[in-house]
Amino acid sequence: MTALIFRRLLQAIPVLFIVVTLTFFLVRSAPGNPFSTEKKIPKEIMEQLETQYDLHGTILHQYEQYMWKVVHGDLSLSTQYRNRTVNEIIAQTLPVSMTLGSLAYLLALFLGITCGGWAAIRHNQWGDRGLMLIALLGISVPTFVSAPVLVMFFALYPLHILPAYGWGSLDQLILPAFCLSLPFAATIARLTRGSLLEVLKLDFVRTARAKGLSEDAVLFRHALKVAILPVIGYSGPAAAGILTGSIVIETLFGIPGIGPFFVNSALNFDPFMTSGVVLVFSSFLILFNLFADILYFIVDRRVKLE
Amino acid sequence: MERPGSTRPARALVVSAFLAGALALFLAFFYFFGGWSLSAPADLVLCNGAELQTLDPAIITDEPAGRVAQALFEGLTTRNAKGEVIPGMAQSWTLSPDNLTYTFTMRTGAKWSNGAPVTSFDFLNSWERALNPATGAQYSYQLYYLLNGEAYGTGRITEFSQVGVKAPDDHTLVVTLVHPTAYFLELTALPTLMPVYLPTVRQYGRDWTKPGRIVSNGPYVLKAWRLNDYILLETNPQYYRPIAIHRIKVLPTDSPTACFNLFYSRKTDLIIDKNSIPAELVQDIKNKPYFHANPFGATTFIRFNVKRKPFDDVRVRKALALALDKQDIVDKITRAGESIANTLVPPGSVGYTPPQGLARNLDEARRLLAEAGYPNGQGFPDVTMLYPARGSVWIQMATEVQALWRRDLGISSIQLRGQEWRVYLNTEQLIDFDISLADWIGDYNDPQTFLDMFVTDGGNNETGWSFPQYDQMLQNSGTIRDPAQRMQVFHDMEKILVEDEVPIVPVYFWVGLSLYYPEKVGGFEPNFLDEHPWGELYIPEKAK
Numbered sequence: 093m094t095a096l097i098f099r100r101l102l103q104a105i106p107v108l109f110i111v112v113t114l115t116f117f118l119v120r121s122a123p124g125n126p127f128s129t130e131k132k133i134p135k136e137i138m139e140q141l142e143t144q145y146d147l148h149g150t151i152l153h154q155y156e157q158y159m160w161k162v163v164h165g166d167l168s169l170s171t172q173y174r175n176r177t178v179n180e181i182i183a184q185t186l187p188v189s190m191t192l193g194s195l196a197y198l199l200a201l202f203l204g205i206t207c208g209g210w211a212a213i214r215h216n217q218w219g220d221r222g223l224m225l226i227a228l229l230g231i232s233v234p235t236f237v238s239a240p241v242l243v244m245f246f247a248l249y250p251l252h253i254l255p256a257y258g259w260g261s262l263d264q265l266i267l268p269a270f271c272l273s274l275p276f277a278a279t280i281a282r283l284t285r286g287s288l289l290e291v292l293k294l295d296f297v298r299t300a301r302a303k304g305l306s307e308d309a310v311l312f313r314h315a316l317k318v319a320i321l322p323v324i325g326y327s328g329p330a331a332a333g334i335l336t337g338s339i340v341i342e343t344l345f346g347i348p349g350i351g352p353f354f355v356n357s358a359l360n361f362d363p364f365m366t367s368g369v370v371l372v373f374s375s376f377l378i379l380f381n382l383f384a385d386i387l388y389f390i391v392d393r394r395v396k397l398e
Numbered sequence: 399m400e401r402p403g404s405t406r407p408a409r410a411l412v413v414s415a416f417l418a419g420a421l422a423l424f425l426a427f428f429y430f431f432g433g434w435s436l437s438a439p440a441d442l443v444l445c446n447g448a449e450l451q452t453l454d455p456a457i458i459t460d461e462p463a464g465r466v467a468q469a470l471f472e473g474l475t476t477r478n479a480k481g482e483v484i485p486g487m488a489q490s491w492t493l494s495p496d497n498l499t500y501t502f503t504m505r506t507g508a509k510w511s512n513g514a515p516v517t518s519f520d521f522l523n524s525w526e527r528a529l530n531p532a533t534g535a536q537y538s539y540q541l542y543y544l545l546n547g548e549a550y551g552t553g554r555i556t557e558f559s560q561v562g563v564k565a566p567d568d569h570t571l572v573v574t575l576v577h578p579t580a581y582f583l584e585l586t587a588l589p590t591l592m593p594v595y596l597p598t599v600r601q602y603g604r605d606w607t608k609p610g611r612i613v614s615n616g617p618y619v620l621k622a623w624r625l626n627d628y629i630l631l632e633t634n635p636q637y638y639r640p641i642a643i644h645r646i647k648v649l650p651t652d653s654p655t656a657c658f659n660l661f662y663s664r665k666t667d668l669i670i671d672k673n674s675i676p677a678e679l680v681q682d683i684k685n686k687p688y689f690h691a692n693p694f695g696a697t698t699f700i701r702f703n704v705k706r707k708p709f710d711d712v713r714v715r716k717a718l719a720l721a722l723d724k725q726d727i728v729d730k731i732t733r734a735g736e737s738i739a740n741t742l743v744p745p746g747s748v749g750y751t752p753p754q755g756l757a758r759n760l761d762e763a764r765r766l767l768a769e770a771g772y773p774n775g776q777g778f779p780d781v782t783m784l785y786p787a788r789g790s791v792w793i794q795m796a797t798e799v800q801a802l803w804r805r806d807l808g809i810s811s812i813q814l815r816g817q818e819w820r821v822y823l824n825t826e827q828l829i830d831f832d833i834s835l836a837d838w839i840g841d842y843n844d845p846q847t848f849l850d851m852f853v854t855d856g857g858n859n860e861t862g863w864s865f866p867q868y869d870q871m872l873q874n875s876g877t878i879r880d881p882a883q884r885m886q887v888f889h890d891m892e893k894i895l896v897e898d899e900v901p902i903v904p905v906y907f908w909v910g911l912s913l914y915y916p917e918k919v920g921g922f923e924p925n926f927l928d929e930h931p932w933g934e935l936y937i938p939e940k941a942k
Contacts, residue, residue: 124820129459132827132857133536136552141534173625174452175607184625198420240655247663256659259627343653348627361820
């Protein structure tokens with residue numbers, strides 16, 4: 093398995109290389125300038141700025157300079173936040189997103205698997221139908237709708253029990269973490285339910301029941317172990333998404349995370365910041381997919397990692 | 399079917415152990431990285447608009463950063479709560495009879511936050527730094543008013559001693575200008591002309607604006623600054639006069655809804671930035687005691703590309719200007735009590751009487767359009783209208799303008815083209831549009847900040863319009879000493895711009911918006927420049 097992990101990490105290098113290259117060229121070829129304001133900038137100043145930020149010369153030359161820095165772990169300067177490096181911005185914002193994200197992730201797994209399992213046991217009963225309707229809503233209602241509604245209800249009117257905005261105390265985490273986890277929890281619930289229903293029909297479950305095991309033992313020791321596989325497959329990419337923040341949740345709740353940079357850095361024509369966040373996200377995606385594969389291997393003995 | 403439950407105690411133990419572990423891990427993470435300590439108490443919490451791009455006064459271009467810079471640094475002059483220019487680091491000044499040389503006397507006892515005295519050399523060196531092309535200060539043109547300032551700023555001369563600023567001793571700064579500049583004392587209050595403490599700038603390079611390193615000379619010092627999170631300011635113990643509010647917490651946010659929620663749940667005392675107030679809510683809250691609006695020196699207008707058909711024909715431009723139902727736009731779109739604009743210069747410039755401008759006249763508009771060859775809009779070429787795709791107001795306004803011209807003039811061939819902010823700026827610079835929506839905020843309280851945009855090939859002209867007489871008049875205005883006469887020249891210039899030649903159509907004048915309860919925040923006075931220095935704020939007695 094060590095060899096596999098090693099090989100997968102090696103494969104990640106060309107993937108990341110291609111991703112960063114594509115991002116850089118896309119951002120730099122868009123018609124706009126990272127420094128422009130409503131007031132025209134004198135030519136001499138513009139040249140100076142471009143030199144300072146390594147954005148002068150041909151695009152290939154700029155790319156070469158940038159890649160050289162990236163290889164050395166330097167993600168260059170942000171053109172929007174002029175006194176900060178991209179490394180510094182990521183170092184400050186990513187842990188915030190990961191803190192919120194990990195809480196939302198745990199919440200999503202807990203809610204999703206519990207509700208999904210519960211619904212499967214009560215297949216086609218009212219509880220099942222009700223929960224699955226809620227789950228369908230959770231998947232189809234975007235966070236930019238659910239979040240303001242929850243804020244209105246719990247922070248403004250009729251209840252004032254939770255803060256609407258901000259970061260720094262535990263009560264400020266509850267609403268954003270819940271909103272962030274909702275669509276993931278709903279997806280996991282539906283996955284768990286569907287998969288568990290399939291598994292409960294299989295022969296080994298019948299055997300387990302036949303040999304007199306309690307329904308509880310059948311469910312938890314045998315069925316859920318198999319039924320959880322699609323959830324594991326889904327949770328890898330989901331973790332990458334949830335831990336690197338969400339622009340909607342973080343903007344709406346004023347959370348100083350990395351989420352908004354995915355969109356805003358591109359709008360600001362901040363080339364290095366854009367490449368930087370894309371690099372972070374792709375690394376997370378590769379890493380968590382690898383985790384999911386390893387988890388697959390541990391849980392499901394039929395899988396051979398090759 | 400047997401209900402789950404037989405093995406519950408053991409399983410529950412495992413599950414709760416797992417959850418407890420995860421929670422402990424999470425709390426540790428939150429403690430170390432989440433910024434636990436930031437619920438620092440503050441005497442005033444305010445929403446300041448988007449996150450600052452920088453706190454280096456020479457480099458600042460955005461308004462939110464300008465406001466923080468005004469709290470941290472102080473120029474030769476500064477502003478009071480009414481937005482008027484008052485002495486800052488300069489205690490007094492004299493102006494030579496030819497209106498070209500200012501001699502500033504530095505305030506005795508003025509100190510940097512580290513205790514070092516503020517001297518005229520600090521200004522000399524800071525201005526050198528702002529002008530030096532190597533600094534990359536985008537607004538360095540605000541120092542081009544100095545003799546040889548432009549030459550130094552563009553690298554044509556490299557000897558700073560040739561620039562019109564001298565410090566004969568620690569207490570005196572002598573500034574020589576190119577032309578008499580009536581508004582120079584307004585410029586010295588702008589961030590670009592604020593002093594910086596050079597020793598720390600040199601020592602820390604790009605990192606000099608970080609808390610703990612930055613040395614400032616204004617009413618406040620920077621205690622903390624977390625990106626997209628908060629800024630904490632505390633009164634500067636070295637400042638020359640007492641400041642009422644000790645600790646201010648500044649919240650940056652891009653989301654007007656979030657800002658309003660904060661205010662509504664009483665978690666912030668003051669919203670300063672117009673962009674932080676949801677436009678769609680203005681109608682509902684404009685009569686509330688916390689809603690404050692004041693006329694503001696900024697104008698939204700429409701540019702024509704006069705190099706392209708059909709806008710090369712002045713009759714077409716005039717027809718569109720005469721027909722535009724501006725009242726409809728301020729009533730339906732902006733809705734914060736803006737007044738319609740028939741001139742570019744907003745009302746409120748001291749001593750300035752604007753021309754009439756083109757008032758709405760549909761018959762005349764239709765006649766001109768027919769005369770130009772497009773009766774009832776027939777045969778009007780396909781043109782596009784450019785607007786910036788940010789916020790909701792621009793797109794609504796573009797749609798409305800398109801509909802109004804179709805309704806009133808029968809022109810149905812205008813297509814809309816929205817572009818992201820920086821792409822839009824690029825397209826405007828290249829004058830690659832037919833019609834474009836734009837706005838302009840005055841730098842200082844003088845008609846010139848609006849009128850000098852439209853000189854031939856001016857960097858901010860962006861219409862292709864050129865009128866030699868206009869250029870000549872602007873140049874002449876620089877040498878006129880009598881203020882009344884100078885204003886008359888501006889009046890005549892604006893008449894050419896908005897009545898005769900019409901490369902632009904003014905649409906409406908802005909209002910500055912702010913939200914606060916008057917019983918909780920004092921020292922916030924409406925003014926034309928929307929300047930509200932934080933050092934002037936106080937908390938009224940009864941709110942304490």
